[in-house]
Amino acid sequence: MTDTLVLETEHLTKRYGPHLVAVADLGLRVRRGEVYGFLGPNGAGKTTTLRMLLGLIAPTSGQARILGAAPGSPEGLANIGALVEGFGFYPYLSGRRNLQVVARYAGVPAARVEAVLDQVGLAARGGDAYKGYSLGMKQRLGVAAALLKDPALLILDEPTNGLDPEGMAHMRALVRQLGQGERSVLLSSHLLGEVEQICDRVGVIQKGRLVVEGTVAELRGQAGLFVRAHPVARAREILAAVDGVGAIDEVAGVLRLTADPGLAPEVNRRLVEAGVAVSELRPAERSLEEVFLQLTHDGTGV
Amino acid sequence: MRASFSAEMMKLRRRPSLWILLVVWFLLSLAFGYLIPYALYRTTPAGMTGPLRDQLLASIVPGGWLGNVVSGFPLFGAAMMLIVGALVVGSEYGWSTMGTVLTQRPGRLQVLGGKLAALAVFSVAFELVVFVPGALASSVVGGALDAPADWPGAAEVVEVFAAGFLILFTWAVLGALLAVLFRGTSLPIGLGLVWLLVIEGVIAGFAGSLQALDTVRQGLPGSNGGSLAAHYTLEGLAETPGVSTVTGPAHAVVVLAVWGIGAMALSALRLRRRDVT
Helix, strand or coil, rough: CCCCCCEEEEEEEEEECEEEEEEEECCCCECHHHHHEEEEECCCCHHHHHHHHCCEEEEEECEEEEECEECCHHHCCEEHHHHHCCCCCCCEEEHHHHHHHHHHHCCCHHHHHHHHHHHHCCCCCCCCHHHHHHHHHHHHHHHHHHHHCCEEEEEECCCCCCCCCCHHHHHHHHHHHHHCCCEEEEECCHHHHHHHHCCEEEEEEEEEEEEEEHHHHHHCCCCCEEEEEEEEHHHHHHHHCCCCCEEEEEECHHHHCCCCCCHHHHHHHHHHCCCEEEEEEEEECCHHHHHHHHHHHCCCCC | CCHHHHHHHHHHCCCHHHHHHHHHHHEEEEEHHHHHHHHHHCCCCCCHHHHHHHHHHHHHHHHHHHHHHHHHHHHHHHHHHHHHHHHHHHHHHHHHHHHHHCCCCHHHHHHHHHHHHHHHHHHHHEEEEEEEHHHHHHHHHHHHHCCCCCCHHHHHHHHHHHHHHHHHHHHHHHHHHHHHHHHHHHHHHHHHHHHHHHHHHHHHHCCCCHHHHHHHHCCCHHHHHHHHHHHCCCCCCCCCCCCCCCHHHHHHHHHHHHHHHHHHHHHHHHHHHHHCC
């Protein structure tokens, strides 16, 4: 991952009428080579944002640059692969023929069709009519179409929607693989586990506004340990002398240590040896789900 | 635009509904242009006078080939091409493929240009499937009835073919325009057919009594398509639905061209600015 930006928006806004603001003042930055998770609950404005980035929807105000070009311009689109809210295909054509049509529009050699069908595991079913495809196959064909241009930026909107657990695992592995190297991936999702496993950085959108952006670790907050011990004053005294333990805060009788969670056995040993009763010892790291729920439900920051 | 055109042709060639329209058009043209008139001629129904019988014969032999074929364009052909235009553009909304297409390399106007070019090719194909069998049928009937083989000259063939193209392509782009405006297929097809088959007929019905409506009629695509076809159709066979002389051929060509170019320009303007959701 480099600091070169492949996607940048400034004050990007989309209004529908005087009262509905779908996206408000959005500032999004995706770097070259990173997998960026674009998180938000349903209706938060993710798909509207992606459609603006692809030039399908005109913003009411604000600006966006993708790969140095304006959204929707042929120069930019030449290096962008996208799967937004599923992918429209022609029902009377086979999967392979659909990709050939898309390849012609994109101006890429027909030979790429077989390569991407193979990449998403559809080579054997490529000749089947699209209308007979399962939802999972349709999603995979959509990803295949997005890969046709071997794009520098891949925009995927809920790529695991409708997939069974096996399909989801396959898709996650595929996205992780696609995000390696110089390619950037903008992954929109409301599935936190997916984003947590795959993404380098995450932006959370709520009611059209970007409420937080950072690495998964930054969003979770500083690593630490929660310790419930008695007597708490004695425990605090002992823990202050343990190497690797930083700040110690006390909330409602529970100590929160700034420390590597891997230090837990050592913390436990020292307290027990000192005759302090330890009733609880757990990592203080919040899951991304906790962060997300906090952000999207009560609107507070991290 | 070449990429868009190439992709469009790939889709058109494999689209079953367009093949069905082509076959239906071919069968209708042959049935109403040759089989039924030939049967009428052979059976000489009661009430059919001598001169009318002669005109029937004249329309199904080589000398009447061009007029016979093109007389089916203003109504049946126009309706078919309106449907084709609406299907080619409107289905992209129904199948959500418009977003797919517009996120590839070509710009919106190139995509539209590719579609219109493909519609032009399809219009030519639509003509060929009736002109060529029409010529064969004329030849067979002429031979069977010992009629003179006075085929039209090449220049006349080209002229009538071009006039036919203008009628068909204008209605195809009108169908495309309606599809862009209504972002689908059903409403554009319904409205287009109501306009072509009902509204223009009602206006024509009242035009004789109301001068203003007669003026309006002279600017309508259906009336002018009918006038252009009437110019090449044998006199006395003007009962063919949709074929009637309302304006002269030059006027008709200009009006049809204005409708066609206007529809293309409006489609481009609308598609270029509109959000694709």
